[in-house]
Amino acid sequence: MRASFWTDLLDFIAPRTCAICGRWLSSREECICISCICDIPFASYHLHPLDNPMARLFWGLFPVEKVAALFFYQPRTQPYHLIHDLKYHYAPEIGQYLGRLMVKRMQPHGFFDDIDAIIPMPITWLRRIHRGYNQSEEIAKGIHELTGIPIYNNVVKRHRFKHSQTKLSIRQRRENVRDAFHLNKSEKVRGKHVLLIDDVITTGSTITACAEELTKAGDIRISVLSIGLTK
Numbered sequence: 001m002r003a004s005f006w007t008d009l010l011d012f013i014a015p016r017t018c019a020i021c022g023r024w025l026s027s028r029e030e031c032i033c034i035s036c037i038c039d040i041p042f043a044s045y046h047l048h049p050l051d052n053p054m055a056r057l058f059w060g061l062f063p064v065e066k067v068a069a070l071f072f073y074q075p076r077t078q079p080y081h082l083i084h085d086l087k088y089h090y091a092p093e094i095g096q097y098l099g100r101l102m103v104k105r106m107q108p109h110g111f112f113d114d115i116d117a118i119i120p121m122p123i124t125w126l127r128r129i130h131r132g133y134n135q136s137e138e139i140a141k142g143i144h145e146l147t148g149i150p151i152y153n154n155v156v157k158r159h160r161f162k163h164s165q166t167k168l169s170i171r172q173r174r175e176n177v178r179d180a181f182h183l184n185k186s187e188k189v190r191g192k193h194v195l196l197i198d199d200v201i202t203t204g205s206t207i208t209a210c211a212e213e214l215t216k217a218g219d220i221r222i223s224v225l226s227i228g229l230t231k
Helices: 002-013 032-037 076-088 093-108 125-131 133-145 170-176 205-217
Strands: 064-073 117-119 156-158 179-183 194-200 221-230
Touching: 002 133, 064 076, 064 093, 064 194, 076 093, 076 133, 076 194, 076 221, 093 221, 117 133, 133 194, 156 205, 179 205, 194 205, 205 221
Parallel strands: 064 221, 117 194, 194 221
Antiparallel strands: 156 179
């Protein structure tokens, strides 16, 4: 009751608003209001993480294990505004919240069982300076908060970025990320099951390029998790 009192008082002084619709949040709501949560097109691939349409993007490309996304993603939809704010409007709290939301939805079904470490998709230092943070790291922080799984931030480095993947074809996307990653600490992940975290997956080209670099460590298992999956 004491915690609820102080939360209500803070909300009265400085009201928190929904990251999607802008409505004031109640003390029992976090980041997104209940109404907007009900309208999000959640994916259910975590129920069948070894074989689903998203997992098939990576079959035969690297030793992939479990694959899932939190929701389906399309421009000018509610999920679009969430990810856009996370990436371009300095809102790291959105990434952390979505990481926790993924755990709450997926952990009861065993998705995080036997994962040894979380690897956020790396970005270039220039992107980090411009954005202020790596959005995938913020998502990973939310997952770590509820699962305790360690985050490995410097195992893979991104040393090159030609241009955005947004308007490229599948072939162009693959070429754009060719040789973009460098394995930095192979001994840290050798023999482990790692979870690659990204914000949005469309063709899987960036994840594949990073995962292929990770396989150079040897004896590694890789699972993939993203906030959004483009439909």
